[in-house]
């Protein structure tokens with residue numbers, strides 16, 4: 001059974017008006033751009049595809065759909081079935097600064113209708129983007145207003161659509177994408193089960209499994225007192241910290257960002273110890289443990305020993321009902 | 327180098343004065359460097375209308391005075407002595423994206439005015455906001471500004487004025503590097519620190535070692551091997567990684583009892599961190615907290631860290647002890663409030 005490498009292809013549409021920031025976020029999350037590099041991006045012509053492999057044999061098939069009116073028109077007419085069928089997730093990006101919010105929502109509605117027709121069980125995530133341009137104290141209210149308005153235009157998806165406030169300039173981007181990825185991982189439960197066992201064995205306070213290229217979290221296990229950690233945003237913060245470090249190393253050593261991976265990172269203090277190490281082909285494991293050399297050394301060995309079991313999970317994912325049926 | 331200009335009795339805290347035209351970026355600089363304001367948030371800073379004095383407590387104390395752009399410091403109503411007496415450095419900010427002739431004129435007037443009473447003041451010119459400029463234009467602007475300042479000063483008979491120039495932007499590390507160099511001039515112990523770092527590097531085969539002020543990420547010394555901005559940026563970004571992770575997992579866990587005591591025995595007193603890279607032939611990074619304010623960061627070659635660890639631990643210990651002699655104050659404080 002382990003011999004058949006079945007691949008879970010998941011089609012993800014990234015849509016929204018031209019200039020909303022779709023290619024920017026894609027380049028940052030998936031192609032190792034730093035936030036200030038995105039100014040160099042031109043408008044996307046038609047659709048740009050990218051594939052990325054995640055834990056549990058998930059293959060993400062991302063369609064970055066250029067947002068200029070002509071292209072959108074085309075998606076909705078000639079290419080309607082091609083674009084909107086077999087979609088697992090639609091990510092729709094709104095530019096908070098847009099002067100034509102009402103028009104943006106009308107365009108959103110027609111896309112929602114096409115999606116309902118061809119992929120009724122798809123999940124919809126709406127990102128209200130470029131939040132950095134709004135003064136901090138006004139953000140929440142503006143976000144709430146927009147959310148309410150967009151939800152009411154979401155037709156059959158209204159009860160389930162998820163909203164995120166994002167910006168390429170902070171970790172909010174990672175928060176949104178982590179949720180989206182989690183939704184897409186076919187065998188999150190079995191990964192979590194295995195991770196929990198491992199956490200018990202190594203006496204970890206917390207284990208975080210994340211994908212190596214994007215630094216997006218796949219899942220985590222938190223034990224005992226760590227559950228009271230006051231930083232509830234720590235997972236997206238860690239994604240953002242690691243991504244920034246990777247870019248820093250790439251920039252200053254001349255190694256391509258894709259290969260600027262560390263073999264290991266350790267931090268030891270009087271309050272905790274922390275290390276990150278490779279777990280499977282596409283994932284790293286971060287472990288926060290109590291401040292003790294013995295626990296630290298034992299944990300490193302036990303994690304090394306657990307690698308094959310996770311690797312197996314990578315290829316032998318059990319078939320599950322697909323998220324959607326075309 | 328290393329002498330505190332005009333240091334007198336008084337509070338002994340050297341001042342860094344930030345001056346320049348309005349909107350040149352002074353308040354942004356001080357907020358980004360000393361308050362960790364994200365650069366993009368500086369768009370919302372309000373115009374400074376009064377002198378804003380701030381005290382920075384770190385391995386040494388100093389004050390940063392942020393001046394409103396339109397102030398005439400030589401107005402007789404103004405207490406010039408009070409301003410310039412304890413000065414460590416005068417930082418003059420020029421907006422490189424804007425017309426700068428007037429800024430240069432005012433800078434020169436200021437230098438000439440100060441020349442007689444305070445001949446030793448370091449004048450540090452930040453040619454600022456260079457992020458928006460093309461490489462060529464940036465270089466030309468920089469050279470043009472230097473030329474104009476020097477020509478005009480020598481026209482007034484002032485040759486070899488103690489003026490240094492830096493290209494800066496709050497959107498990258500350049501502002502921190504410039505501040506590092508400005509502050510290094512105010513540290514009397516600099517030669518000693520450099521000698522200590524040199525000796526550490528040669529005994530442990532370290533390629534580059536920096537002593538960082540953790541809070542501001544200014545480096546107060548490095549070994550005397552050639553410095554390139556790249557290695558400074560790697561080290562500076564690395565501090566962020568360690569600080570951020572330490573914040574996330576270093577939260578106070580309240581009273582745990584039982585085996586916790588045995589844990590503190592084996593836990594590290596001073597935070598320590600190591601990063602090894604996957605690809606052979608790449609440097610690896612090492613960080614060690616020296617005291618409450620300072621961290622040592624080293625870039626090392628690709629020989630195995632495990633073998634070298636004992637040598638490093640020993641020599642860093644020696645370095646740390648020597649530093650206690652140089653900055654006794656930091657240690658005193660550290661006893662009052664233990665480092666985390």
Ligand SMILES: Nc1nc2c(ncn2[C@@H]2O[C@H](COP(=O)(O)OP(=O)(O)OP(=O)(O)O)[C@@H](O)[C@H]2O)c(=O)[nH]1
Pocket residue numbers: 016017018019020021022023024025038039041042043044045065066067068129130131132133166167168169
């Ligand atoms: N302030 C701010 N600007 C952003 C953010 N994200 C993207 N931008 C800017 O928005 C502009 C357009 O970004 P793109 O990613 O090319 O837009 P797009 O949605 O792919 O546009 P099309 O390909 O034409 O559909 C760029 O100038 C980005 O720098 C953000 O979070 N904050």
Ligand SMILES: Nc1nc2c(ncn2[C@@H]2O[C@H](COP(=O)(O)OP(=O)(O)O)[C@@H](O)[C@H]2O)c(=O)[nH]1
Pocket residue numbers: 346347348349350351352353354355367368369370371372373374395454455456457458494495496497
């Ligand atoms: N592009 C760019 N803009 C900057 C930089 N530093 C400051 N600014 C902007 O310049 C403007 C004026 O800055 P401010 O600090 O208020 O100037 P001050 O009047 O000299 O204190 C603000 O909009 C800042 O965002 C920089 O390095 N690059």
Ligand SMILES: [Mg+2]
Pocket residue numbers: 022023024042043044064065066067
């Ligand atoms: Mg695009």
